[in-house]
Amino acid sequence: xxxxxxxxxxxxxxxxxxxxxxxxxxxxxxxxxxxxxxxxxxxxxxxxxxxxxxxxxxxxxxxxxxxxxxxxxxxxxxxxxxxxxxxxxxxxxxxxxxxxxxxxxxxxxxxxxxxxxxxxxxxxxxxxxxxxxxxxxxxxxxxxxxxxxxxxxxxxxxxxxxxxxxxxxxxxxxxxxxxxxxxxxxxxxxxxxxxxxxxxxxxxxxxxxxxxxxxxxxxxxxxxxxxxxxxxxxxxxxxxxxxxxxxxxxxxxxxxxxxxxxxxxxxxxxxxxxxxxxxxxxxxxxxxxxxxxxxxxxxxxxxxxxxxxxxxxxxxxxxxxxxxxxxxxxxxxxxxxxxxxxxxxxxxxxx
Amino acid sequence: xxxxxxxxxxxxxxxxxxxxxxxxxxxxxxxxxxxxxxxxxxxxxxxxxxxxxxxxxxxxxxxxxxxxxxxxxxxxxxxxxxxxxxxxxxxxxxxxxxxxxxxxxxxxxxxxxxxxxxxxxxxxxxxxxxxxxxxxxxxxxxxxxxxxxxxxxxxxxxxxxxxxxxxxxxxxxxxxxxxxxxxxxxxxxxxxxxxxxxxxxxxxxxxxxxxxxxxxxxxxxxxxxxxxxxxxxxxxxxxxxxxxxxxxxxxxxxxxxxxxxxxxxxxxxxxxxxxxxxxxxxxxxxxxxxxxxxxxxxxxxxxxxxxxxxxxxxxxxxxxxxxxxxxxxxxxxxx
Numbered sequence: 001x002x003x004x005x006x007x008x009x010x011x012x013x014x015x016x017x018x019x020x021x022x023x024x025x026x027x028x029x030x031x032x033x034x035x036x037x038x039x040x041x042x043x044x045x046x047x048x049x050x051x052x053x054x055x056x057x058x059x060x061x062x063x064x065x066x067x068x069x070x071x072x073x074x075x076x077x078x079x080x081x082x083x084x085x086x087x088x089x090x091x092x093x094x095x096x097x098x099x100x101x102x103x104x105x106x107x108x109x110x111x112x113x114x115x116x117x118x119x120x121x122x123x124x125x126x127x128x129x130x131x132x133x134x135x136x137x138x139x140x141x142x143x144x145x146x147x148x149x150x151x152x153x154x155x156x157x158x159x160x161x162x163x164x165x166x167x168x169x170x171x172x173x174x175x176x177x178x179x180x181x182x183x184x185x186x187x188x189x190x191x192x193x194x195x196x197x198x199x200x201x202x203x204x205x206x207x208x209x210x211x212x213x214x215x216x217x218x219x220x221x222x223x224x225x226x227x228x229x230x231x232x233x234x235x236x237x238x239x240x241x242x243x244x245x246x247x248x249x250x251x252x253x254x255x256x257x258x259x260x261x262x263x264x265x266x267x268x269x270x271x272x273x274x275x276x277x278x279x280x281x282x283x284x285x286x287x288x289x290x291x292x293x294x295x296x297x298x299x300x301x302x303x304x305x306x307x308x309x310x311x312x313x314x315x316x317x318x319x320x321x322x323x324x325x326x327x328x329x330x331x332x333x334x335x336x337x338x339x340x341x342x343x344x345x346x347x348x349x350x351x
Numbered sequence: 352x353x354x355x356x357x358x359x360x361x362x363x364x365x366x367x368x369x370x371x372x373x374x375x376x377x378x379x380x381x382x383x384x385x386x387x388x389x390x391x392x393x394x395x396x397x398x399x400x401x402x403x404x405x406x407x408x409x410x411x412x413x414x415x416x417x418x419x420x421x422x423x424x425x426x427x428x429x430x431x432x433x434x435x436x437x438x439x440x441x442x443x444x445x446x447x448x449x450x451x452x453x454x455x456x457x458x459x460x461x462x463x464x465x466x467x468x469x470x471x472x473x474x475x476x477x478x479x480x481x482x483x484x485x486x487x488x489x490x491x492x493x494x495x496x497x498x499x500x501x502x503x504x505x506x507x508x509x510x511x512x513x514x515x516x517x518x519x520x521x522x523x524x525x526x527x528x529x530x531x532x533x534x535x536x537x538x539x540x541x542x543x544x545x546x547x548x549x550x551x552x553x554x555x556x557x558x559x560x561x562x563x564x565x566x567x568x569x570x571x572x573x574x575x576x577x578x579x580x581x582x583x584x585x586x587x588x589x590x591x592x593x594x595x596x597x598x599x600x601x602x603x604x605x606x607x608x609x610x611x612x613x614x615x616x617x618x619x620x621x622x623x624x625x626x627x628x629x630x631x632x633x634x635x636x637x638x639x640x641x642x643x644x645x646x647x648x649x650x651x652x653x654x655x656x657x658x659x660x661x662x663x664x665x666x667x668x669x670x671x672x673x674x675x676x677x678x679x680x681x682x683x684x685x686x
Contacts, residue, residue, distance in 0.1 A: 055524035062494015098463030102683035
């Protein structure tokens with residue numbers, strides 16, 4: 001099974017071969033490195049840029065304006081903050097021109113904690129990004145979705161923000177990407193660049209298929225009747241594990257992987273909450289003005305009389321950064337025990 | 352009484368054909384009357400905000416005449432700022448669109464009543480949406496230029512901004528990205544230098560004598576010109592454009608211009624004393640050389656004044672956008 005970095009690489013290869021992707025670029029995206037997480041190794045359309053995030057986003061907007069189909073990368077989400085006004089501009093271009101211009105571009109930038117990335121390599125971007133209308137925003141939690149969401153993003157007529165969790169770049173899924181060989185060692189020989197001199201190396205791509213995950217569609221990763229848990233990205237895995245463990249205690253949690261943050265699958269959340277009457281939202285972004293707060297507001301507005309307990313949010317602490325020390329990082333973002341105890345207490349709460 | 356002398360005009364005037372000079376004069380006056388009408392509309396309550404480029408006509412009209420107009424990478428991409436109605440009119444745009452945008456009607460062809468005056472946009476002519484944040488356009492121009500270089504042909508990306516905005520990092524980004532060794536891009540960077548950033552004098556903020564000098568460090572050809580003379584502007588623009596079109600490399604052109612009505616309605620939109628008026632200066636020259644008479648030039652102004660007065664009346668009767676229109680075009684609805 002491919003890991004997430006390989007899945008992204010294969011999706012980009014599929015994009016440059018079949019979806020008209022003309023440029024895949026950013027800091028260290030081209031060879032010899034092929035991305036700090038190896039996610040862009042061996043691609044034909046990849047190239048290295050100056051260390052200039054505003055220039056990268058501006059370049060993507062210009063290329064998209066001129067009919068090209070760019071995929072731009074900001075190396076870490078922590079560095080995309082200095083492009084916020086350009087992101088706002090990309091998001092409002094269609095609206096501001098009354099539908100005359102559109103920007104078919106993808107920006108990908110790895111998010112979140114979990115790699116001991118300290119203050120400048122651990123930020124989340126979901127709250128900030130969902131505050132900018134005009135973008136579609138996706139956040140995969142496994143390699144197959146990472147592939148399928150990126151394939152969808154590269155077919156969009158609108159700007160798409162693609163946010164792979166840094167900490168999941170090396171995880172393997174349980175499902176094969178359509179076309180990838182079953183043996184992961186074989187896949188590695190085909191598409192992982194060798195150490196040392198890479199100047200003559202070329203990837204041998206498997207015959208991939210255009211598998212796509214529709215933007216806006218969530219996924220129920222575990223069915224349950226007692227409490228709904230909605231998450232995405234890295235914390236989705238914590239939620240799925242917690243639900244599995246709590247099943248032994250007789251707690252039956254339903255876990256939803258939102259996958260797309262905008263548009264998002266409200267129908268799926270709504271149906272689940274109507275079934276369980278209890279909902280917990282989990283993510284690792286800082287908790288004040290968190291995207292989960294929006295989901296709670298909507299839950300209260302539309303589902304108040306369905307609820308058996310107040311909706312809850314588990315999120316990152318509202319502190320200026322993630323400290324490097326293990327103790328500091330763990331205290332800053334949700335941990336398995338936090339999620340487990342929140343699900344447990346919510347499931348057992350009686351009106 | 353002695354007439355003001357135009358820098359560089361003495362030697363260059365004869366090389367432009369009289370009919371071109373007449374055409375430029377006509378467009379300069381048309382653009383000025385349009386801006387005056389927009390200011391009047393604002394002052395009469397037919398708009399919320401005015402910003403525009405009266406004073407820059409001598410540079411902006413020649414620019415519009417020299418643009419390779421069309422859609423797609425074979426034609427010029429235009430990353431303008433909000434002082435370029437004269438360029439747009441010189442390209443052949445009808446002035447009523449600007450009035451509709453000022454009145455923020457549903458018929459506003461650039462934004463459907465959503466954006467400020469002077470914030471033009473026209474995909475059919477490769478005119479990228481004009482934005483209020485200054486200088487963001489400099490970050491985008493290398494993108495369209497890269498597509499054009501790849502496409503082949505002689506289309507170029509033209510990006511314009513003011514002197515104050517060159518303090519922003521996006522201006523530096525444009526210098527860096529358009530001059531990467533082996534990947535030079537066909538970008539014509541233009542700075543119209545009017546010596547002001549809202550109310551702040553440029554000589555209190557800008558160290559270099561000429562902004563164009565900054566391009567030298569990047570190996571980018573550059574020049575500072577007198578932008579208040581349409582003949583000089585035409586010839587210098589033509590030379591810079593020829594270079595960018597043929598060599599597929601960037602050029603930075605700095606044009607010294609006037610700002611006749613201040614920054615925007617925020618600073619009153621009243622005529623500022625002491626600035627050279629490029630139209631008056633050009634008219635004296637046209638009259639002295641016998642190309643146009645005073646009465647012919649007065650007739651041009653009167654005709655446009657009457658036309659735009661009628662347009663303003665028409666626009667006043669046109670519908671405003673509906674509240675539910677806010678939900679349209681958040682995402683692209685075409686294919």
